[in-house]
Amino acid sequence: MSRHYINSDIKTESRSRIFWLFSDSWVLAKRSIRHITRNLDQLFSVALFPIMFFLLFRYVFGGAIDTGSISYVNFLVAGIFVQMLAFGANYTTMNLAIDLQRGIINRFKSLPISRSALLIGHVGADLVRNMITGLIVIGVSFLVGFQPAAGFIDWVLIFVLAALFSLAISWISAIMGLIVKSIEAAQWTGFIVIFPLTFVSSAFVPTETMPFALRLFAENQPLTHVIEAIRSWLVGTPVGDSGWLAFAWCIGIIIITVPIATWLFKRQTL
């Protein structure tokens, strides 16, 4: 058989819409996951940042912070872990903005693919990257003296909440990636939103010493609930309302942001 530029034997498969949504998303997630391994700089920078923070707070500021009955290192792990998830999601903003700027978006747009597949691919790959860096951060925490009291069920709960939280933040980041006009802007938008959220929370210090208004915000914002829940499961203190509130926030954010992101993406790419 002669090889040629055009081969009319090639036929497309016909399957249901839902099958192709999953298939297209998987193909594009696989692409983004390959980027993680081909572009190790990005993975390192995601992992390195929280490790630096970890060491900074553990050894420089930590001695001056009073966390009551639990040791500061045990207090700190949950905060660093959640901060890392939040900053990691910023790569959804970046990678999406990069795709939209480059020629490849025109290729994707001219294909008969499911419209939200590219978004799902990016968010999915981010989840994988966050899980890898999450394991690295937990690994480092043992090296600096972390002693968890979590049982199997606690670890499962931590894993599920971390995944949901990562997805929620990634979808917010996706919206920002669709709104910003340049890759440079994508780099700092994440910080504008995520910096105040992580620092005005119980990530690094107990909220009791904050001024009233700040404390009101810090104690009721989603990151604090996620941090408090993970901290309770890690060190074995009662979780209280933070447990269900953390899940509710994450699921709520996902329910709201997915359609907004999809709508924005469709509007931009037809």
Place this chain on the structure above:
Amino acid sequence: MRLFAFLKDVVDCLVIKMGNEMKKKNNDRLLSGSISVENAVSVTGLKKSFKNVAVLKDIDFNIQKGTVVALLGPNGAGKTTTVHILSTLLLPDSGIIKINNFDVVKEVDKVRSVIGLTGQYAALDEYLTGRENLQMIGRLYRLSYKDIDRRTDELLELFDLVHASNRAVKTYSGGMRRRLDLAVSLIASPPILFLDEPTTGLDPQSRLIMWDIIKQLVSRGTTILLTTQDMDEADHLAHKIIVMNGGKIIAEGTSEELKLRVGSERLEITVINDIDFERATKIIREDNLRTDKTSRKISFATKGGVRQLKQVLSQLDEANIEVENISFHSPTLDDVFLTLTGHLTNAEGENNKVGLS
């Protein structure tokens, strides 16, 4: 008098009626004609503005199945916008555009499954290998894994990329990228291909390879719409050339037809000094005369006849004007534009750049 007026009315009436009859007959003929010739692409009344700047002003054209049409024009003429609308990347403001009889607005997915697009900038993933790029797009075109593997091997070999197939695209040269980009567009063997400036920025050898590939594609029945700024390229590849400028079609025809309007070749005379230049411009009276004061060049359309050359030279000789240099050259895009619009392409391009990607 009244009888006369009555008769005049009757005659007028008859004339109008006959006119209508004839118009109708003409329309019928045109209609039956458009049915017998199958169009892969048909564009009627296409308009597009970006932020109140009209980029496309009422574009109409058809592309017959299995032929190559070149959109020729300077930057900002609206070529890329046209291609983007035809390949469903942009919505038209108005107009009816059909690709294989599918409407680009209402039947987007059907249009997308019959087209391939290669843009001005290689639409490839830098971190993936050549093979992975082909496989990814193959699956997004909804081919079976078996077909994807077969087709990937086939295309890597045809485009001479086997040796680089497992290397990341970021290590590829410009020519290799362009070849891979076209290979990716062909993975699902689309019957209609849009090539946006396929050879811009390529070295001469890669350009010839690209031309060869395009010719082979057409010989196998692919319909191609390509954009170019290069008259020579349009001349080599296209069955029909559509000249665009400022969002309008200013000429349409085969390269022979266009060249007839421009003059098939130009004769360029350089005189020795500025005073002679001024005098020479008054003496030479030829078609499509163009003068350039700074380089003291005078050029005009010629059929390449020796007699014409002799005549012009003897005129200059009689006036005692010394000639520094004489040369023939084939018409360039600039010549086409000057003839058709009376403007230089660059100036036009600047005016119409707004809002174009």
